[in-house]
Amino acid sequence: MSQTSSTGPTPAVGTFTASMGDVLVSARGLQKSFGGRQILKNVDFDMSLGDITVIIGKSGSGKSTLLRALAGLTDPDAGYIYFDGKTVFDDEERTDDWYDVEAHVGMVFQTYTLWPHMDVLANLTLAPLKRLGYSKAEAKERAEQALEEVGMAHHLRSRPTQLSGGERQRVAIARALMMRPKLLLCDEITSALDPPVAAEVLEVLRRLKQEEGIAVALVTHDMAFASKAADRVVFFHDGEIAVNATPDEAFNHNDNPDLAKFLEAVRF
Numbered sequence: 001m002s003q004t005s006s007t008g009p010t011p012a013v014g015t016f017t018a019s020m021g022d023v024l025v026s027a028r029g030l031q032k033s034f035g036g037r038q039i040l041k042n043v044d045f046d047m048s049l050g051d052i053t054v055i056i057g058k059s060g061s062g063k064s065t066l067l068r069a070l071a072g073l074t075d076p077d078a079g080y081i082y083f084d085g086k087t088v089f090d091d092e093e094r095t096d097d098w099y100d101v102e103a104h105v106g107m108v109f110q111t112y113t114l115w116p117h118m119d120v121l122a123n124l125t126l127a128p129l130k131r132l133g134y135s136k137a138e139a140k141e142r143a144e145q146a147l148e149e150v151g152m153a154h155h156l157r158s159r160p161t162q163l164s165g166g167e168r169q170r171v172a173i174a175r176a177l178m179m180r181p182k183l184l185l186c187d188e189i190t191s192a193l194d195p196p197v198a199a200e201v202l203e204v205l206r207r208l209k210q211e212e213g214i215a216v217a218l219v220t221h222d223m224a225f226a227s228k229a230a231d232r233v234v235f236f237h238d239g240e241i242a243v244n245a246t247p248d249e250a251f252n253h254n255d256n257p258d259l260a261k262f263l264e265a266v267r268f
């Protein structure tokens, strides 16, 4: 039986002070262009520990670019990112604090990025063994815990090819949890799944935010989940965050014409 996530090995990363309900990550004035086209024009927003923030918006509007900037996969051209009270991106460059907090950020993608020739245990422990100096026993213990957290404890020795799409995506979440992230970024992680399977995966996220108190940012086209499970709904339009509201405000009481048009288009 796995232990709870409050025990067992913890990666040696920088100190962390925010607690449930506190703002974990803030972006101010983020800008990013590709080939002369400005994708992020002026992005400002905050995410708090214990919240699921659902990010919606048209295809090509820059949702993935925003998540990638927060995950450190792409650098903004300008703007500021604050994490747990520290400035980690300072207008043009990463600060030294960036390297302290990057282990607190996990990301899961739409397509399964698991290695097919390795079993689940090896997929989960590859990076922690290499980068965090875990012993093999510690890495296995943490993998067991992470799999338990997503309801996949019995699949430690399975290969990705032996798993269904929903199971693979839960393993991908477990892999992102190996480092005990405070911020989990999920980019359309249920788009390739049938609705009931997608609902199960999203339920995992809901449990995680409640039990682990992490902040989750989720790009999705699943408006049912957004309206039921989100704490905040962020509508991304024309390089800016046009609406940042509760689901009830965003879906039932918003007076933003671009959001109204978007919701009309995705409803049917």
Ligand SMILES: Nc1ncnc2c1ncn2[C@@H]1O[C@H](COP(=O)(O)OP(=O)(O)OP(=O)(O)O)[C@@H](O)[C@H]1O
Residues within 6 Å of the ligand: 034, 035, 039, 057, 058, 059, 060, 061, 062, 063, 064, 065, 066
């Ligand atoms: N590395 C890159 N090089 C050049 N252009 C890019 C790059 N990454 C993104 N873009 C462009 O930036 C725009 C925004 O892309 P992004 O992937 O952020 O959109 P999105 O809102 O996630 O769309 P979707 O809903 O289709 O996933 C697109 O026009 C895309 O082609």
Ligand SMILES: [Mg+2]
Residues within 6 Å of the ligand: 063, 064, 065, 187
């Ligand atoms: Mg995208």
